[in-house]
Amino acid sequence: MDPTAWHLWLIAAIVLGALEIKLSGFVTLWFAVGALMASLIAGAGVGLDGQLVMFTLVSTALFAASRTLFKNVFMRDAVHLKTGIEAMLGQEAVVMEALSDPHGGTVRINGELWMARSLSGPLPEGERVTVEQIEGLKLWVRRPSASHEVSLHQQQRKKETVGWD
Known part of the structure; x- marks a missing residue:
């Protein structure tokens, strides 16, 4: 030893x-x-x-x-923390430069200015919008009521194709 x-x-x-x-x-x-x-x-x-x-x-x-x-x-109940661009999806932004169809405009989200395009037609300056998609450095936004209407329309269409009442 x-x-x-x-x-x-x-x-x-x-x-x-x-x-x-x-x-x-x-x-x-x-x-x-x-x-x-x-x-x-x-x-x-x-x-x-x-x-x-x-x-x-x-x-x-x-x-x-x-x-x-x-x-x-x-860690079984841990929630995935969204950061960066992923955290912007579904967030509210404010139109800083009117969003017109051919060119888009600018929105402010989390204190930053982003180029944006509208999914729900032209949007005036000062309107609140919801971020729906992110494509590169451009946000695709829509009016909050428009995104709600689209989801209701999609649910109705799904019910009709599946046969729900």
């Missing part, structure tokens, strides 16, 4: 545990537990190969199990 092997594994476990406290990513914690287990079997007289196998197996198993556990248990 090598009297220093278990000391080295114990020091590694303490250092990895301290790193976990500093980094807080639930990664080095599992390696610290693996080093602690390797320290225990080193103290029992198992050779270096067995210590390395124990460290690797324990660390890998705990790491894989924790990622699966966190994903399936703690």
Whole structure:
């Protein structure tokens, strides 16, 4: 039995545990537990190969199990956070430069000016619109009531083709 092997594994476990406290990513914690287990079997007289196998197996198993556990248990109800352009879909904007059919105009959304085209005919300056689509750097907008009317019309058409009453 090598009297220093278990000391080295114990020091590694303490250092990895301290790193976990500093980094807080639930990664080095599992390696610290693996080093602690390797320290225990080193103290029992198992050779270096067995210590390395124990460290690797324990660390890998705990790491894989924790990622699966966190994903399936703690993140199952997590909502996908929409950011950037994806967050603008369905948001309200204000027409800053009238939207005419051939050229479009400008709308303000989230404090930024965007080029826009109307899906519901010409729109005067100051009107509130809803962002329906994004194509490159251009927003396609429509009056909020127009998008509601279209969805009702689409629902009615779906009922007729399916045969609902």
